[in-house]
Amino acid sequence: MSQTLAPTNPAATARWVETLRDGSQVLIRPMHADDASAERAFIRALSSESRRMRFLGQIGVPSDATIERLTHVDVATEAAFVAKPVGGEDGPIVGVARFGMDRSNVRCECAVVVDDHWQHRGLGTRLMQHLIDVARQRGVRAMYSIDAAENQPMAELARYLGFTRRSDPDDRSQVIHELAL
Template sequence: MSPTAKQPPVKPSTVAAGAEFPALEGDHWIEPLRDGTRVLIRPLRESDRGLEETFIRELSPEARRYRFLGDFKAPSKQLLDQLMHVDYVHDMAFVALAHDNGRLREVGISRYASTRDGKQCECAVTVADDWRNRGLAVMLMQHLVDVARKHKFTRIFSVDDTTNEPMRELAHFLGFTCESNPDDPKTVVYSLSL
């Protein structure tokens, strides 16, 4: 992984995670992208639900298909409920926020969910179409991998469409290995031992 120039982390007091989860003490990072644009990266909160819904709606059909391995125009309430359920140990998500044309906007997200055995976690990363090729996906994944290691997962993996070239490049850059998926020939599995 290439080193990323960072400002010192901004330490919040306590980030409320939602009534059903304990509070999370964590870091917020204000990081410059390759083009100098700064983004705020922090754990996803329940209050980000509207930003997450708008983010998914604004993705191109191809980006939505790559992220969710299916086609739809708008996320269902059930999908949003699932995406917003983050307990910060078994499920983790980092959101990237930026001020864009006068509005606060979600421009990227990375997340993982633990497998049933609790030893591995499946991950995903998505960046808004107009924010790609700036290094944001790398930053988001680096934070996610760091937290997965902290929580003692042994492996992080992603199941992706075989035609998803940006994910192939990202996985290679981050040191993930690639294997064909025996359960679905249209997908591959990228994995990284932690």
């Protein structure tokens, strides 16, 4: 169940309360610059496997430049949403989804990551559904993600959301999931 709290410009102002499969609720809202310390803590708290799948490589402590790039969202070309438990909005981030437009401004690359303790509840699906809606509102024609071929949770999420899957011609250890919007 979703409840939109401020629908005017979803990429910049929307807030949604989502009830997940286990009955827990999260607030999904746009990422902003003052999420920097929470974003750093979120990334550090991910398991090494979750960090590897999200960033397609092993990272430990994210650099200041990485955190700045992730939290300073250019709303003209990007969208990024964070999820926090309802009642704990000042607490930790438990999920993040984002996209960035490519040079054509008709395609965007997306990514989603969910805290290990919040996986398998439907949070990644909810985050991606909002991201897809915003991309459609902006006139984006296709959304894609580049993922590790072994990333089964992403393969299942992509299939569920209607993405197609193909091998990455530049790197056989990766796949490209794509959704026509």
